[in-house]
Amino acid sequence: MKAGVGRERSEQLAEVRRVYAELAARPVERGCLRLTECCQFKRTGLTPYLTKGEALVAAQALRATGRKKLPNEINGACPLLHPDSSRCLIYADRPFGCRTHFCAAAGGPLARREVLDLIRRLEAVDAELGGDGARKLPVALAAALAEIA
Numbered sequence: 001m002k003a004g005v006g007r008e009r010s011e012q013l014a015e016v017r018r019v020y021a022e023l024a025a026r027p028v029e030r031g032c033l034r035l036t037e038c039c040q041f042k043r044t045g046l047t048p049y050l051t052k053g054e055a056l057v058a059a060q061a062l063r064a065t066g067r068k069k070l071p072n073e074i075n076g077a078c079p080l081l082h083p084d085s086s087r088c089l090i091y092a093d094r095p096f097g098c099r100t101h102f103c104a105a106a107g108g109p110l111a112r113r114e115v116l117d118l119i120r121r122l123e124a125v126d127a128e129l130g131g132d133g134a135r136k137l138p139v140a141l142a143a144a145l146a147e148i149a
C-alpha cells in the first residue's frame with residue numbers, strides 16, 4: 001500500500017503508539033531500569049532497527065524537544081542519548097526495539113513469538129507509509145526528520 005492510501009498518517013502513528021502501550025500492558029516480568037547500557041551501540045555492537053512509523057513517532061518526539069536535526073553521535077552511543085544527563089531524549093516515544101532489547105538487568109530479551117503480533121502491526125504501518133522495512137535507528141530517524149521538516 002502506498003503512503004497516503006488507507007489510514008491517515010495521524011491514525012497510522014496512533015497505531016504505533018497503541019502497539020507500544022499494548023506491549024507495556026503485557027504481563028511480562030521485566031522492566032527498563034534506564035541504565036542506558038543498550039543505548040551504547042558501539043560498545044554492544046547492536047543498534048535498534050526502526051520501521052517507518054516508529055521513526056516518525058521518534059522524529060516528532062525529538063522535534064517536540066525543540067531540535068530540528070539529529071544530534072551527533074558521541075562515542076558511538078545513540079544520538080538520542082543526552083550527553084550530559086545520559087537520559088533518552090524521547091523516552092516515552094522510544095522505539096519498539098528499545099523496549100524489547102537484550103538488557104539482562106531489564107529481564108532479558110522478549111522472545112520474538114511473544115511480540116510477533118505487535119511486530120506485524122508495525123510492519124503493516126510501515127507498508128502503509130510507503131516504508132521499505134526496518135532500518136538502523138540513525139538512518140531511519142534522519143529520514144523521518146527530513147520528511148516532517
Ligand code: SF4
Pocket residue numbers: 036038039048078079080081082087088089090091094095098
Ligand atoms: S532511542 Fe532512547 S532508549 Fe533507544 S537507544 Fe536511543 S537513547 Fe536509548
